Amino acid sequence: MATFVSDCSRCGAKRINFDCYSIIPIEVRYRWKAYCELFSVCRACHRSTIFLVSQSKSDDGMTQTLTKENAVTAIDISLNDLVDFERVITNLDRNTNKPPEHLPESINDVVVEANKCLSAQCWNAAGAMYRLALDLSTKELLPDQGEPAAKVRRNLGLRLPWLFDKGLLPADLKSLAECLQQDGNDGAHDGTLQKEDAEDLHDFTFELLRRLYTEPARVRIANDRRIERRNSG
Numbered sequence: 706m707a708t709f710v711s712d713c714s715r716c717g718a719k720r721i722n723f724d725c726y727s728i729i730p731i732e733v734r735y736r737w738k739a740y741c742e743l744f745s746v747c748r749a750c751h752r753s754t755i756f757l758v759s760q761s762k763s764d765d766g767m768t769q770t771l772t773k774e775n776a777v778t779a780i781d782i783s784l785n786d787l788v789d790f791e792r793v794i795t796n797l798d799r800n801t802n803k804p805p806e807h808l809p810e811s812i813n814d815v816v817v818e819a820n821k822c823l824s825a826q827c828w829n830a831a832g833a834m835y836r837l838a839l840d841l842s843t844k845e846l847l848p849d850q851g852e853p854a855a856k857v858r859r860n861l862g863l864r865l866p867w868l869f870d871k872g873l874l875p876a877d878l879k880s881l882a883e884c885l886q887q888d889g890n891d892g893a894h895d896g897t898l899q900k901e902d903a904e905d906l907h908d909f910t911f912e913l914l915r916r917l918y919t920e921p922a923r924v925r926i927a928n929d930r931r932i933e934r935r936n937s938g
Contacts, residue, residue, distance in 0.1 A: 707777055709723045709785060716747060716752065718750065721748060722748045727743075729742045729775075742758075759791050771787070798821075801817075805914045807922035819907070828898040828902065831898075831906070835909075839861060843868060843913075878916070
């Protein structure tokens with residue numbers, strides 16, 4: 706049976722061995738990094754924990770193995786040689802929305818946290834994190850020099866209209882962007898966001914990030930496959 710060494714969130718034991726009974730693939734990022742949920746039992750308290758783990762090194766064979774359900778748990782190995790600890794699965798993972806595919810890791814992590822806050826009905830926290838994701842992604846669209854003015858560069862509520870006016874954001878998303886009021890006079894700063902406000906922010910953030918990152922990445926992947934088919938032929 707495979708083992709995994711980590712801290713136990715149930716009894717508090719440090720760097721304890723866990724017996725691994727099941728590993729379920731969840732997703733693959735960057736075309737190689739497999740993420741899995743690892744069901745295991747602590748040897749100290751004999752209670753179960755589900756870990757989220759990720760592939761530690763880029764290796765096609767390892768990726769194929771980790772994306773097969775339970776392919777490694779029956780082998781007498783330490784999974785610490787294959788995967789890194791990410792976190793423990795908790796109730797906050799229940800019924801959360803998934804981020805769009807192919808996001809930069811820093812933005813993906815922010816959206817994951819925002820979705821957890823939304824699931825936990827923490828509307829202000831969710832709104833703040835969605836705004837952070839929008840802030841990080843839209844700053845990348847600004848030219849290095851010249852327009853816009855410094856105030857517009859700093860302020861998300863001013864930056865978005867400028868990007869729409871310059872055609873740097875899809876025009877059909879402009880109506881969704883109305884959930885972000887200008888000049889910071891919105892509930893995200895006042896702490897008065899309601900469920901509808903947070904859900905509006907989620908919808909706009911999801912669609913914008915999908916346009917900026919997911920669709921271009923899918924086109925690149927399809928083009929890479931086309932080139933690979935032509936070369937192999």
